[in-house]
Amino acid sequence: MQVLQVQLEIRPDPAEVGRARRWARSRLAGCGITADEPLAETLVLLVSELVTNAVVHTGRPAVLRLSLSGAAEASATVRLEVTDTSARAPVPRCVDGEATGGRGLALVDGLADRWGWSAEGSGKRIWCELDRYGGRRRSSRPCGGLPSYEGLSSLLDGISV
Numbered sequence: 001m002q003v004l005q006v007q008l009e010i011r012p013d014p015a016e017v018g019r020a021r022r023w024a025r026s027r028l029a030g031c032g033i034t035a036d037e038p039l040a041e042t043l044v045l046l047v048s049e050l051v052t053n054a055v056v057h058t059g060r061p062a063v064l065r066l067s068l069s070g071a072a073e074a075s076a077t078v079r080l081e082v083t084d085t086s087a088r089a090p091v092p093r094c095v096d097g098e099a100t101g102g103r104g105l106a107l108v109d110g111l112a113d114r115w116g117w118s119a120e121g122s123g124k125r126i127w128c129e130l131d132r133y134g135g136r137r138r139s140s141r142p143c144g145g146l147p148s149y150e151g152l153s154s155l156l157d158g159i160s161v
Helices: 016-030 038-058 104-111 152-157
Strands: 003-010 062-069 077-084 114-120 123-131
Touching: 003 016, 003 038, 016 038, 016 062, 038 062, 038 077, 038 104, 038 123, 104 123
Parallel strands: none
Antiparallel strands: 003 062, 062 077, 077 123, 114 123
């Protein structure tokens, strides 16, 4: 199985989020995953969330990595990783319907097939994986453990990537 790994260095600037989305779209297209394929749409949203978290919450440079295993196959898996130099652990939050932020990790939990984080040197690595075809795992975790967000579909309706 062929594995393609690419990475992009991210500056601590909110404008980098748009650049990261465009970069991810072009890398997926180069592997035959079209922009209108659900995998691509979901992955670009996850790139946006994880890069935003790195830029906004750490204020430090980060590295975005995409690993595509078996991209030409029906069973392809895409792994997205964002590594930053902040040792501060990601903290899932429960937010009420009026809050304007705080749902990033809930989105990751609800959209990714798998996700997690680990210490990486003096910083951390947050990762998630999407399977090209197959059933999506939907979170049933209550707030207090890893996040879940009951209004996920209504939240997604208002997001353009």
